[in-house]
Amino acid sequence: MMRKIYVNGVIYTFNKIQPIVSAVVTENGIFIDMGESKQMLNFWKDSDTEVIDLQGKTVTPGLTDSHLHLAGIAESFVTLDLTGTNTKQEMLEKIEEKAKSLPPEEWIIGGNWDENLFTEGKIPSISELDHVAPDNPLLLTRICRHAAVTNSKALEIANYHPDMAVPKGGTIVLDETTKQPTGLLLESAKELIAQHIPKRSFADWKNALRKSIQFTIKQGITSAHTNDPFALGGLEQTYQIYDQLLNKEQLGLRTNLLINHEFLDDLRANKMYAGYGNDTLQIGAIKIFADGAFGRRTALLSEAYTDDPDNYGTAMYSEDELINIIRKARELHFPVAVHTIGDQAVENVLNALDKFPTVSYRDRIIHVQVLRKELIDRLRHPSRIVDIQPRFLASDFPWVQERLGTERIQTSYAWKSLLQAGVICAGGSDAPIEPVNPLLGIHAAVTRKTPGDTHGGYNIEEKLSVTEAFQLFTEYGAYPTNEETKKGTIARGKFADMTVFSHHPFEMENPDDLLKTEVDMTVIGGEIKYRK
Template sequence: MSTLWYGGTIYTMRREGETVEAVLVEDGVIQAVGKEDVLRREWQHKITEEISLHNRVMYPGFVDSHLHLIGHGEKLLRLDLTEAKSGEEVLRLLKEKVNEVEEGEWIIGEGWDENQWENPYILHRRQLDEVTTKHPLIIKRVCRHALIANSRALEMSGFSAEVQDPSGGVIHRDEDGTPNGFLLDQAQELVTAHIPLASEAYLQKALTVAIDDCIKHGLTGGHSEDLNYYGGFLRTYETFKRVIDGEKTKFRAHLLVHHEVVDNMMELSEEVRNENSFIELGSVKIFSDGSLGSQSALLSFPYHNDPSTNGVAIHSLEKLKSIVKKAREYGRTVAVHAIGDLAFEYVLDSIEDYPPKKGQRDRIIHAQILREELIERTKKLPVVLDIQPRFVVSDFPWVIGRVGEKNLSYCYAWKTLIKEGILCAGGSDAPIEPISPLLGIEAAVTRQSLSDGKVYMKEEQLSVFEAIQLFTIGSAYAISQEDKKGYIEKGYVADFTVLEKDLFKVKETEISGVEVIYTVIDGVIMYKQ
């Protein structure tokens, strides 16, 4: 059975402006592209289905190169605080939530961001106590590198003034040394470890909701990091296999494997690891620092707004190198979270000391704060930089206060990276940012701040073509699959994102508003408007 797609604009994305009239698909693979009349003539005895685009626009399937699928589903299911405009609004939303749950049940809010408030400040546990002392309550910051817990949650976790900061984490305290509820990075686990284990039904629901939302927004796949949470590697991996069955639900999930559970992955046979063609086990995931918003991204200089700190190293350089070395012993590549320039430097040091096998590529995720010499070193390594364009419009202008004007030259420098020949992929880091790839594409092109409407570092704006490439061939480069994903070309997977309008012809500020008409995965329409 072969399907002919025709009747619209079809961008191959192989070269800027290159289009074809029709695409012929069979068994989930593109068999031919070209002129409609030629394909009809050459394949007339095999075409069993024809689908007209009705003047819509087809692109290679958009893929999010960095997200947390179950976390995205949880955000959709839980109390969402991302739109709150003040601490007072956060507290009001929490009070409403208290009335919906039984006494003693954990309450978890997602996504508060004090930088989006008119009066930025960090809520104190006592303010959360005013909401409730009958429920353990935590609220996770938008970056997920910080949370605030009420006294009930701290007590249930065994907190006292004597509790020491864990390696790679910070416990904020009042002047008398009492924890104030604000926990950074690894310190969060002192509380989250006491949250009751989510049921399998809940995990499946969260993942199902997340994937449905991805597909609705035009995503044919995503590179997700979930496997060290929710009860461990095997339990979470089994959830993915149950939800993405390859029949009812098709979605290409490339799963990063947190270094703490890589042993569990390697215990699986090759047959088990490869039994579902829609689920791949990928690089070893490592965190080297935190986030800029929580001031835990590791910088080579003091924070401009708080010279007492330069951030948090999740691992010492020696420990980071040992984790990379272990990944190499397993024959695996690494995918390392690095936001600050010192964290990025540590990652380069580690990869230089323990390079991947010939033909493999590592990835460095975020790469927001860089220096010129770091870019020069990166050019010599087989790495992909996994960037999140939406961070530009969310983080400016407050990020300037964190790093200072004099350190901005190589911050969020997407155009510079591409000009230097560094491979880049595009993601959302959902649930940190909204899932829509169109929002990411628009952000990369406009760099227009959400908070004040200004364009920041205009010289780093990407062209529409470059921005779309981040979510097509860029995501394919990140997993070394550029020979079968990322273009509309013979032999490539039949994954397509079909939009109402042409992104190359609409106003740049209107890209995010373009509607998704079809999401096609493995040649099958998984979403239709």
């Protein structure tokens, strides 16, 4: 590969030896030198060298999203996306418009609705859904992925009857008076409907995922840790699609695949292990769900919900079941990546992990939105990563305060406390649940408010500096995959991955200016994979 010299930049390396330089030299996909532009040109430029002028722009190490769902982003290109819908009526109108564009019997799938944004109206009833889509079965998932709405046509296809067995942890919500389905499905109950949706072809998924990867790179992301086997038809097809897009088509995005524990036997049969693959595509940790989410009060808490005093949330597995799942992962020497939103879920997972020796890769505790001090102490462990999504704050406040109460909210979304305690934290979006744009997550971490809010932020003592927020998505993002010696900072011998910005994030007097900042260029392995 040709040698390249990127010059005239303001390059923040996150490397303590040379924190800021104006030029870097790349060759064969790695950084081989860095320093002042004139010096680098004099020493390294020859007739075969390509010189790229950064025109004074700010550069950071390539951004990592440590937890998203690329297949979910791909869905948004081919399904009904209800992101940002502000009223029940607007949601119904979009469903009706979609239904009119489809032949009878064809499924309407998609989602990302959030009733907390509705300025009028609650979740649509099944009769309202039947009215706007009488001839099309539908399944529309809530933005948190822990609830969905469906209609009578879909229930008919699923052969619904009152005594129907519901998957463990799931609920078909019934009307209190009629005892008939309301159309709302919680947690795993949506699988009763989802299993009847015709599967997309390999080519359909490949084309949609190509758009998803290209869109993600456009956001300045050079590495992504994604969880997709259920969406993409299992372990083998998931790996095959990514292999064709990343290794054969060389789209560029460095991708680590989190594999749901239900596919452990498939991993064994395919002789795959943690780290299987190459620097572009790797098998990662085993994904487990320990609890639900705040939206439907299914996140598992040690004390009841303030606005629902008899409800503590939902444990997806018993203590013994959780231990057995982790044991099975450890038999194959896999780390685990566990969805844990409530403090009791965090405690349950830590109790289970304490029963097993560590493996060569770090375990991840994902989300960690409610904490107690003693749990922070237990999370400070060299083989444990807390995988946080700062953008959740912008979506969850102010309504989450009603769920948790004034006292408990003080130890929720407590990122500063985690970092100060020495806990290793990596930043992600959980896209498409939140926008994939990492600058929105960085803005939430720095301001602790929703864009447009005029107050000073929620729990301002937990605000991060701009540098700390960027570290979540750069330096610390390399730790979950044991790649801190390969990427995360700009240093000699590391992957030549960089993100170039239109504005200067580290020089902004008003952090809201982050919202005006765009990605000008995404560089992966020294190659420009996106340029505005």
